[in-house]
Amino acid sequence: xxxERLPRGTTMIWTIYTxxxxxxxxxxxxxxxxxxxxxxxxxxxxxxxxSPQWRKEALAALMGAAYRHLxxxxxxxxxxxxxxxxxxxxxxxxxxxxxxxxxxxxxxxGCADPQRCHRSVAAAFLAERLGAEVExxxxxxxxxxxxxxxxxPGWE
Numbered sequence: 001x002x003x004e005r006l007p008r009g010t011t012m013i014w015t016i017y018t019x020x021x022x023x024x025x026x027x028x029x030x031x032x033x034x035x036x037x038x039x040x041x042x043x044x045x046x047x048x049x050x051s052p053q054w055r056k057e058a059l060a061a062l063m064g065a066a067y068r069h070l071x072x073x074x075x076x077x078x079x080x081x082x083x084x085x086x087x088x089x090x091x092x093x094x095x096x097x098x099x100x101x102x103x104x105x106x107x108x109x110g111c112a113d114p115q116r117c118h119r120s121v122a123a124a125f126l127a128e129r130l131g132a133e134v135e136x137x138x139x140x141x142x143x144x145x146x147x148x149x150x151x152x153p154g155w156e
Contacts, residue, residue, distance in 0.1 A: 014100040014132035018119045022112035023139025026053040030062050032137065038104040040067050041096070043122050045074025045087055049110060059108075070095060073107070073126075075118035084118045089125050096126055112139060 017038065021029060033040045040063050047056035047069050060067045072092040076085045099105050111117035114136040123134045 014130060015104045015135060016096075016100070016123050016126055016130075016132045017104060017106040017135050017137050018109075018114050018117075018123050019106050019137040020109055020111040020114065020117060020119070020139070021049075021054050022110055023141055026058070026062055028140070033063070033106050034066065036104050036106065038066070038106045039099045039102070040106050040108055041073070041099070042067065042069040042108045043071075043073040043119055044069075044109055045071050045076065045078050047071075054110065068095070068099070073119075073122040075121075078118070084121045086118070086122055086125065089122065092122075092126070093129055097130055100130065100132060106137070114138075 017036065019029065019033070024032075040059070042056065042059060047059070049055050052058055053062070056069055060069075070092055072086075072088040074087045076087050077083060096105060107119045107123055109117050109119040111119070114120045120136070123136075126132060127134045
């Protein structure tokens with residue numbers, strides 16, 4: 001569980017999950033993260049949203065001690081439309097490693113699709129540097145969408 005250290009000599013494969021809050025109810029996202037025994041790490045450079053429940057203060061109240069904001073993994077180009085440029089990923093390594101020693105970490109951003117979100121770049125960086133596995137969590141309605149299995153006419 002997040003917050004508890006593993007006994008010395010215990011080896012464990014660290015897991016970094018990613019999640020986008022688009023498509024989630026805040027209570028459902030909280031329950032999913034807590035069921036994993038994970039810490040929720042907000043990797044938005046500016047933890048704001050048009051939806052009040054996804055602002056830093058609301059997330060901190062919702063998640064309690066399981067919430068962290070880590071702008072070092074934010075995308076400097078989030079508001080310019082430029083390519084993904086992580087803010088200062090090297091500085092994120094010690095706090096993420098410390099969290100992983102206690103349990104899984106869930107990187108949070110707003111984007112529904114992890115492949116179109118900087119959190120995938122952040123997760124890949126952390127996985128490479130820390131030897132962790134990455135798993136992307138999709139919103140419940142995205143997991144079995146028929147469009148995921150779309151077949152174009154003429155293609156079998």
